[in-house]
Amino acid sequence: MLKRIKQDIKVVFDRDPAAKSVIEVLLCYPGLHAIWLYRISNYLFKRGWVLVPRMICYFNRLLTGVDVHPGATIGDGLFIDHATGVVIGETCIIGNNVTLYQGVTLGGTGKEKGKRHPTIGNNVVVASGAKVLGSFMVGDNSKIGAGSVVLREVPPNSTVVGIPGRIVWHEGKKINRPDIDGIDLEHDDLPDPVAEMLHCMQRNMKRLEARIEQLEKELKQHDPEGV
Known part of the structure:
Protein backbone atom coordinates (compact mmCIF):
# COMPACT_ATOMS: atom_id res chain seq x y z
CA MET A 1 0.00 0.00 0.00
CA LEU A 2 2.79 2.41 0.90
CA LYS A 3 4.52 1.71 -2.41
CA ARG A 4 1.32 2.52 -4.30
CA ILE A 5 0.80 5.75 -2.36
CA LYS A 6 4.34 6.83 -3.23
CA GLN A 7 3.67 6.03 -6.88
CA ASP A 8 0.47 8.12 -6.81
CA ILE A 9 2.38 11.09 -5.40
CA LYS A 10 5.11 10.67 -8.01
CA VAL A 11 2.48 10.75 -10.75
CA VAL A 12 1.31 14.16 -9.53
CA PHE A 13 4.84 15.58 -9.59
CA ASP A 14 5.47 14.08 -13.05
CA ARG A 15 2.40 15.64 -14.67
CA ASP A 16 1.63 18.82 -12.74
CA PRO A 17 4.32 21.54 -12.71
CA ALA A 18 2.33 23.39 -10.01
CA ALA A 19 3.12 20.71 -7.40
CA LYS A 20 5.73 22.06 -5.00
CA SER A 21 5.93 19.66 -2.05
CA VAL A 22 4.72 16.28 -0.84
CA ILE A 23 2.70 17.89 1.96
CA GLU A 24 0.95 20.15 -0.55
CA VAL A 25 0.10 17.18 -2.76
CA LEU A 26 -1.20 15.14 0.17
CA LEU A 27 -3.43 17.93 1.47
CA CYS A 28 -4.47 19.93 -1.58
CA TYR A 29 -4.98 17.59 -4.55
CA PRO A 30 -8.60 16.39 -4.76
CA GLY A 31 -7.82 14.17 -7.72
CA LEU A 32 -5.44 12.17 -5.54
CA HIS A 33 -8.00 11.97 -2.72
CA ALA A 34 -10.62 10.79 -5.23
CA ILE A 35 -8.41 7.91 -6.37
CA TRP A 36 -7.72 6.78 -2.80
CA LEU A 37 -11.40 6.89 -1.85
CA TYR A 38 -12.25 4.99 -5.02
CA ARG A 39 -9.81 2.22 -4.10
CA ILE A 40 -11.47 1.77 -0.72
CA SER A 41 -14.94 1.63 -2.27
CA ASN A 42 -13.75 -0.68 -5.07
CA TYR A 43 -12.19 -3.07 -2.54
CA LEU A 44 -15.52 -3.38 -0.71
CA PHE A 45 -17.57 -3.50 -3.92
CA LYS A 46 -15.57 -6.49 -5.22
CA ARG A 47 -16.39 -8.35 -1.99
CA GLY A 48 -20.12 -8.04 -2.48
CA TRP A 49 -20.84 -4.86 -0.54
CA VAL A 50 -23.13 -2.38 -2.29
CA LEU A 51 -24.48 0.33 0.01
CA VAL A 52 -21.24 1.23 1.83
CA PRO A 53 -19.19 1.56 -1.38
CA ARG A 54 -21.90 3.75 -2.90
CA MET A 55 -21.91 5.91 0.25
CA ILE A 56 -18.13 6.28 -0.05
CA CYS A 57 -18.65 7.20 -3.71
CA TYR A 58 -21.18 9.85 -2.71
CA PHE A 59 -18.83 11.26 -0.06
CA ASN A 60 -16.05 11.21 -2.65
CA ARG A 61 -18.15 13.36 -4.98
CA LEU A 62 -19.01 15.84 -2.22
CA LEU A 63 -15.37 16.11 -1.12
CA THR A 64 -13.51 16.10 -4.44
CA GLY A 65 -16.04 16.73 -7.23
CA VAL A 66 -15.22 13.34 -8.78
CA ASP A 67 -18.06 10.87 -9.28
CA VAL A 68 -16.37 7.50 -9.83
CA HIS A 69 -18.48 4.37 -9.46
CA PRO A 70 -16.94 1.76 -7.14
CA GLY A 71 -17.42 -0.86 -9.86
CA ALA A 72 -15.10 0.88 -12.32
CA THR A 73 -11.73 -0.71 -13.10
CA ILE A 74 -8.80 1.70 -12.89
CA GLY A 75 -5.16 0.88 -13.57
CA ASP A 76 -2.00 2.37 -12.09
CA GLY A 77 -0.82 5.92 -12.67
CA LEU A 78 -4.18 7.67 -13.10
CA PHE A 79 -3.91 11.45 -12.73
CA ILE A 80 -7.07 13.57 -12.36
CA ASP A 81 -6.12 17.23 -12.73
CA HIS A 82 -8.31 19.73 -10.82
CA ALA A 83 -10.85 16.91 -10.44
CA THR A 84 -14.07 18.98 -10.56
CA GLY A 85 -16.85 17.49 -12.64
CA VAL A 86 -15.15 14.21 -13.57
CA VAL A 87 -17.55 11.26 -13.99
CA ILE A 88 -16.44 7.63 -14.38
CA GLY A 89 -19.14 5.02 -14.97
CA GLU A 90 -19.60 1.58 -13.41
CA THR A 91 -18.32 -0.57 -16.29
CA CYS A 92 -15.59 1.83 -17.35
CA ILE A 93 -12.10 0.33 -17.65
CA ILE A 94 -9.11 2.67 -17.46
CA GLY A 95 -5.61 1.52 -18.31
CA ASN A 96 -2.27 2.63 -16.90
CA ASN A 97 -0.85 6.17 -16.91
CA VAL A 98 -4.10 7.85 -17.99
CA THR A 99 -4.64 11.59 -17.50
CA LEU A 100 -8.10 13.12 -17.07
CA TYR A 101 -8.70 16.85 -16.86
CA GLN A 102 -11.64 18.64 -15.26
CA GLY A 103 -15.13 18.07 -16.62
CA VAL A 104 -14.37 14.73 -18.29
CA THR A 105 -17.20 12.19 -18.54
CA LEU A 106 -16.57 8.51 -19.24
CA GLY A 107 -20.20 7.47 -19.48
CA GLY A 108 -22.86 5.42 -21.23
CA THR A 109 -25.47 6.32 -23.83
CA GLY A 110 -28.63 4.64 -22.53
CA LYS A 111 -30.18 2.12 -20.19
CA GLU A 112 -28.54 -0.96 -21.65
CA LYS A 113 -27.18 -3.59 -19.28
CA GLY A 114 -23.70 -5.08 -19.19
CA LYS A 115 -20.64 -3.26 -20.51
CA ARG A 116 -21.92 0.20 -21.36
CA HIS A 117 -19.00 2.49 -20.60
CA PRO A 118 -15.75 3.06 -22.51
CA THR A 119 -12.44 1.26 -22.15
CA ILE A 120 -9.53 3.71 -22.02
CA GLY A 121 -6.13 2.36 -23.06
CA ASN A 122 -2.71 3.13 -21.61
CA ASN A 123 -1.11 6.60 -21.77
CA VAL A 124 -4.34 8.27 -22.91
CA VAL A 125 -4.98 11.98 -22.26
CA VAL A 126 -8.60 13.19 -22.10
CA ALA A 127 -8.69 16.99 -22.07
CA SER A 128 -11.04 19.36 -20.26
CA GLY A 129 -14.76 18.90 -20.82
CA ALA A 130 -14.45 15.92 -23.16
CA LYS A 131 -17.20 13.29 -23.15
CA VAL A 132 -16.49 9.67 -24.08
CA LEU A 133 -19.85 7.91 -24.26
CA GLY A 134 -20.50 4.25 -25.01
CA SER A 135 -18.93 0.82 -24.82
CA PHE A 136 -15.90 1.03 -27.09
CA MET A 137 -12.12 1.25 -26.92
CA VAL A 138 -9.94 4.35 -26.90
CA GLY A 139 -6.57 3.02 -28.04
CA ASP A 140 -3.23 3.45 -26.31
CA ASN A 141 -1.36 6.77 -26.56
CA SER A 142 -4.39 8.65 -27.91
CA LYS A 143 -5.50 12.20 -27.10
CA ILE A 144 -9.07 13.47 -26.82
CA GLY A 145 -9.32 17.23 -27.38
CA ALA A 146 -11.04 19.62 -25.00
CA GLY A 147 -14.83 19.70 -25.36
CA SER A 148 -14.94 16.73 -27.75
CA VAL A 149 -17.79 14.21 -27.72
CA VAL A 150 -16.47 10.77 -28.68
CA LEU A 151 -19.10 8.21 -29.69
CA ARG A 152 -17.09 5.54 -31.51
CA GLU A 153 -13.87 3.56 -31.23
CA VAL A 154 -10.54 5.37 -31.40
CA PRO A 155 -7.50 3.48 -32.72
CA PRO A 156 -4.15 3.71 -30.91
CA ASN A 157 -1.91 6.77 -31.41
CA SER A 158 -4.79 8.98 -32.55
CA THR A 159 -5.99 12.51 -31.83
CA VAL A 160 -9.74 13.16 -31.70
CA VAL A 161 -11.45 16.56 -31.71
CA GLY A 162 -14.91 17.98 -32.35
CA ILE A 163 -18.59 17.16 -31.84
CA PRO A 164 -19.04 14.39 -32.69
CA GLY A 165 -15.43 13.42 -32.21
CA ARG A 166 -13.41 12.92 -35.39
CA ILE A 167 -9.98 11.36 -35.73
CA VAL A 168 -7.74 14.11 -37.11
CA TRP A 169 -4.34 12.63 -36.34
CA HIS A 170 -3.29 8.99 -36.45
CA GLU A 171 0.24 7.64 -36.32
CA GLY A 172 1.27 11.09 -37.54
CA LYS A 173 3.90 11.86 -34.93
CA LYS A 174 5.88 9.96 -32.41
CA ILE A 175 4.43 10.05 -28.89
CA ASN A 176 7.53 9.86 -26.76
CA ARG A 177 8.10 12.06 -23.72
CA PRO A 178 10.84 10.35 -21.67
CA ASP A 179 10.58 12.93 -18.91
CA ILE A 180 7.06 11.73 -18.08
CA ASP A 181 7.26 8.03 -18.96
CA GLY A 182 6.27 8.50 -22.60
CA ILE A 183 2.95 10.27 -21.96
CA ASP A 184 2.24 13.24 -24.23
CA LEU A 185 0.30 15.85 -22.23
CA GLU A 186 0.29 18.50 -24.97
CA HIS A 187 -3.49 18.38 -25.38
CA ASP A 188 -3.51 22.02 -26.52
CA ASP A 189 -1.47 21.15 -29.62
CA LEU A 190 -4.35 19.78 -31.70
CA PRO A 191 -5.45 20.30 -35.31
Whole structure:
Protein backbone atom coordinates (compact mmCIF):
# COMPACT_ATOMS: atom_id res chain seq x y z
CA MET A 1 0.00 0.00 0.00
CA LEU A 2 2.79 2.41 0.90
CA LYS A 3 4.52 1.71 -2.41
CA ARG A 4 1.32 2.52 -4.30
CA ILE A 5 0.80 5.75 -2.36
CA LYS A 6 4.34 6.83 -3.23
CA GLN A 7 3.67 6.03 -6.88
CA ASP A 8 0.47 8.12 -6.81
CA ILE A 9 2.38 11.09 -5.40
CA LYS A 10 5.11 10.67 -8.01
CA VAL A 11 2.48 10.75 -10.75
CA VAL A 12 1.31 14.16 -9.53
CA PHE A 13 4.84 15.58 -9.59
CA ASP A 14 5.47 14.08 -13.05
CA ARG A 15 2.40 15.64 -14.67
CA ASP A 16 1.63 18.82 -12.74
CA PRO A 17 4.32 21.54 -12.71
CA ALA A 18 2.33 23.39 -10.01
CA ALA A 19 3.12 20.71 -7.40
CA LYS A 20 5.73 22.06 -5.00
CA SER A 21 5.93 19.66 -2.05
CA VAL A 22 4.72 16.28 -0.84
CA ILE A 23 2.70 17.89 1.96
CA GLU A 24 0.95 20.15 -0.55
CA VAL A 25 0.10 17.18 -2.76
CA LEU A 26 -1.20 15.14 0.17
CA LEU A 27 -3.43 17.93 1.47
CA CYS A 28 -4.47 19.93 -1.58
CA TYR A 29 -4.98 17.59 -4.55
CA PRO A 30 -8.60 16.39 -4.76
CA GLY A 31 -7.82 14.17 -7.72
CA LEU A 32 -5.44 12.17 -5.54
CA HIS A 33 -8.00 11.97 -2.72
CA ALA A 34 -10.62 10.79 -5.23
CA ILE A 35 -8.41 7.91 -6.37
CA TRP A 36 -7.72 6.78 -2.80
CA LEU A 37 -11.40 6.89 -1.85
CA TYR A 38 -12.25 4.99 -5.02
CA ARG A 39 -9.81 2.22 -4.10
CA ILE A 40 -11.47 1.77 -0.72
CA SER A 41 -14.94 1.63 -2.27
CA ASN A 42 -13.75 -0.68 -5.07
CA TYR A 43 -12.19 -3.07 -2.54
CA LEU A 44 -15.52 -3.38 -0.71
CA PHE A 45 -17.57 -3.50 -3.92
CA LYS A 46 -15.57 -6.49 -5.22
CA ARG A 47 -16.39 -8.35 -1.99
CA GLY A 48 -20.12 -8.04 -2.48
CA TRP A 49 -20.84 -4.86 -0.54
CA VAL A 50 -23.13 -2.38 -2.29
CA LEU A 51 -24.48 0.33 0.01
CA VAL A 52 -21.24 1.23 1.83
CA PRO A 53 -19.19 1.56 -1.38
CA ARG A 54 -21.90 3.75 -2.90
CA MET A 55 -21.91 5.91 0.25
CA ILE A 56 -18.13 6.28 -0.05
CA CYS A 57 -18.65 7.20 -3.71
CA TYR A 58 -21.18 9.85 -2.71
CA PHE A 59 -18.83 11.26 -0.06
CA ASN A 60 -16.05 11.21 -2.65
CA ARG A 61 -18.15 13.36 -4.98
CA LEU A 62 -19.01 15.84 -2.22
CA LEU A 63 -15.37 16.11 -1.12
CA THR A 64 -13.51 16.10 -4.44
CA GLY A 65 -16.04 16.73 -7.23
CA VAL A 66 -15.22 13.34 -8.78
CA ASP A 67 -18.06 10.87 -9.28
CA VAL A 68 -16.37 7.50 -9.83
CA HIS A 69 -18.48 4.37 -9.46
CA PRO A 70 -16.94 1.76 -7.14
CA GLY A 71 -17.42 -0.86 -9.86
CA ALA A 72 -15.10 0.88 -12.32
CA THR A 73 -11.73 -0.71 -13.10
CA ILE A 74 -8.80 1.70 -12.89
CA GLY A 75 -5.16 0.88 -13.57
CA ASP A 76 -2.00 2.37 -12.09
CA GLY A 77 -0.82 5.92 -12.67
CA LEU A 78 -4.18 7.67 -13.10
CA PHE A 79 -3.91 11.45 -12.73
CA ILE A 80 -7.07 13.57 -12.36
CA ASP A 81 -6.12 17.23 -12.73
CA HIS A 82 -8.31 19.73 -10.82
CA ALA A 83 -10.85 16.91 -10.44
CA THR A 84 -14.07 18.98 -10.56
CA GLY A 85 -16.85 17.49 -12.64
CA VAL A 86 -15.15 14.21 -13.57
CA VAL A 87 -17.55 11.26 -13.99
CA ILE A 88 -16.44 7.63 -14.38
CA GLY A 89 -19.14 5.02 -14.97
CA GLU A 90 -19.60 1.58 -13.41
CA THR A 91 -18.32 -0.57 -16.29
CA CYS A 92 -15.59 1.83 -17.35
CA ILE A 93 -12.10 0.33 -17.65
CA ILE A 94 -9.11 2.67 -17.46
CA GLY A 95 -5.61 1.52 -18.31
CA ASN A 96 -2.27 2.63 -16.90
CA ASN A 97 -0.85 6.17 -16.91
CA VAL A 98 -4.10 7.85 -17.99
CA THR A 99 -4.64 11.59 -17.50
CA LEU A 100 -8.10 13.12 -17.07
CA TYR A 101 -8.70 16.85 -16.86
CA GLN A 102 -11.64 18.64 -15.26
CA GLY A 103 -15.13 18.07 -16.62
CA VAL A 104 -14.37 14.73 -18.29
CA THR A 105 -17.20 12.19 -18.54
CA LEU A 106 -16.57 8.51 -19.24
CA GLY A 107 -20.20 7.47 -19.48
CA GLY A 108 -22.86 5.42 -21.23
CA THR A 109 -25.47 6.32 -23.83
CA GLY A 110 -28.63 4.64 -22.53
CA LYS A 111 -30.18 2.12 -20.19
CA GLU A 112 -28.54 -0.96 -21.65
CA LYS A 113 -27.18 -3.59 -19.28
CA GLY A 114 -23.70 -5.08 -19.19
CA LYS A 115 -20.64 -3.26 -20.51
CA ARG A 116 -21.92 0.20 -21.36
CA HIS A 117 -19.00 2.49 -20.60
CA PRO A 118 -15.75 3.06 -22.51
CA THR A 119 -12.44 1.26 -22.15
CA ILE A 120 -9.53 3.71 -22.02
CA GLY A 121 -6.13 2.36 -23.06
CA ASN A 122 -2.71 3.13 -21.61
CA ASN A 123 -1.11 6.60 -21.77
CA VAL A 124 -4.34 8.27 -22.91
CA VAL A 125 -4.98 11.98 -22.26
CA VAL A 126 -8.60 13.19 -22.10
CA ALA A 127 -8.69 16.99 -22.07
CA SER A 128 -11.04 19.36 -20.26
CA GLY A 129 -14.76 18.90 -20.82
CA ALA A 130 -14.45 15.92 -23.16
CA LYS A 131 -17.20 13.29 -23.15
CA VAL A 132 -16.49 9.67 -24.08
CA LEU A 133 -19.85 7.91 -24.26
CA GLY A 134 -20.50 4.25 -25.01
CA SER A 135 -18.93 0.82 -24.82
CA PHE A 136 -15.90 1.03 -27.09
CA MET A 137 -12.12 1.25 -26.92
CA VAL A 138 -9.94 4.35 -26.90
CA GLY A 139 -6.57 3.02 -28.04
CA ASP A 140 -3.23 3.45 -26.31
CA ASN A 141 -1.36 6.77 -26.56
CA SER A 142 -4.39 8.65 -27.91
CA LYS A 143 -5.50 12.20 -27.10
CA ILE A 144 -9.07 13.47 -26.82
CA GLY A 145 -9.32 17.23 -27.38
CA ALA A 146 -11.04 19.62 -25.00
CA GLY A 147 -14.83 19.70 -25.36
CA SER A 148 -14.94 16.73 -27.75
CA VAL A 149 -17.79 14.21 -27.72
CA VAL A 150 -16.47 10.77 -28.68
CA LEU A 151 -19.10 8.21 -29.69
CA ARG A 152 -17.09 5.54 -31.51
CA GLU A 153 -13.87 3.56 -31.23
CA VAL A 154 -10.54 5.37 -31.40
CA PRO A 155 -7.50 3.48 -32.72
CA PRO A 156 -4.15 3.71 -30.91
CA ASN A 157 -1.91 6.77 -31.41
CA SER A 158 -4.79 8.98 -32.55
CA THR A 159 -5.99 12.51 -31.83
CA VAL A 160 -9.74 13.16 -31.70
CA VAL A 161 -11.45 16.56 -31.71
CA GLY A 162 -14.91 17.98 -32.35
CA ILE A 163 -18.59 17.16 -31.84
CA PRO A 164 -19.04 14.39 -32.69
CA GLY A 165 -15.43 13.42 -32.21
CA ARG A 166 -13.41 12.92 -35.39
CA ILE A 167 -9.98 11.36 -35.73
CA VAL A 168 -7.74 14.11 -37.11
CA TRP A 169 -4.34 12.63 -36.34
CA HIS A 170 -3.29 8.99 -36.45
CA GLU A 171 0.24 7.64 -36.32
CA GLY A 172 1.27 11.09 -37.54
CA LYS A 173 3.90 11.86 -34.93
CA LYS A 174 5.88 9.96 -32.41
CA ILE A 175 4.43 10.05 -28.89
CA ASN A 176 7.53 9.86 -26.76
CA ARG A 177 8.10 12.06 -23.72
CA PRO A 178 10.84 10.35 -21.67
CA ASP A 179 10.58 12.93 -18.91
CA ILE A 180 7.06 11.73 -18.08
CA ASP A 181 7.26 8.03 -18.96
CA GLY A 182 6.27 8.50 -22.60
CA ILE A 183 2.95 10.27 -21.96
CA ASP A 184 2.24 13.24 -24.23
CA LEU A 185 0.30 15.85 -22.23
CA GLU A 186 0.29 18.50 -24.97
CA HIS A 187 -3.49 18.38 -25.38
CA ASP A 188 -3.51 22.02 -26.52
CA ASP A 189 -1.47 21.15 -29.62
CA LEU A 190 -4.35 19.78 -31.70
CA PRO A 191 -5.45 20.30 -35.31
CA ASP A 192 -8.50 22.51 -35.84
CA PRO A 193 -10.81 20.88 -38.43
CA VAL A 194 -13.06 23.96 -38.64
CA ALA A 195 -10.10 26.25 -39.38
CA GLU A 196 -8.82 23.79 -41.97
CA MET A 197 -12.22 23.78 -43.69
CA LEU A 198 -12.31 27.60 -43.74
CA HIS A 199 -8.81 27.71 -45.23
CA CYS A 200 -9.93 25.24 -47.89
CA MET A 201 -12.95 27.39 -48.75
CA GLN A 202 -10.75 30.47 -48.91
CA ARG A 203 -8.37 28.75 -51.34
CA ASN A 204 -11.28 27.68 -53.54
CA MET A 205 -12.69 31.22 -53.57
CA LYS A 206 -9.32 32.61 -54.64
CA ARG A 207 -9.12 30.07 -57.46
CA LEU A 208 -12.63 30.98 -58.60
CA GLU A 209 -11.83 34.71 -58.52
CA ALA A 210 -8.68 34.11 -60.55
CA ARG A 211 -10.64 32.05 -63.07
CA ILE A 212 -13.33 34.74 -63.40
CA GLU A 213 -10.67 37.40 -64.04
CA GLN A 214 -9.11 35.18 -66.69
CA LEU A 215 -12.46 34.64 -68.42
CA GLU A 216 -13.18 38.38 -68.37
CA LYS A 217 -9.82 39.09 -70.02
CA GLU A 218 -10.47 36.45 -72.69
CA LEU A 219 -13.93 37.90 -73.33
CA LYS A 220 -12.50 41.41 -73.79
CA GLN A 221 -9.90 40.08 -76.24
CA HIS A 222 -12.55 38.42 -78.40
CA ASP A 223 -15.03 41.30 -78.10
CA PRO A 224 -13.13 44.49 -77.24
CA GLU A 225 -16.18 46.72 -77.85
CA GLY A 226 -18.35 44.63 -75.54
CA VAL A 227 -20.99 43.97 -78.22
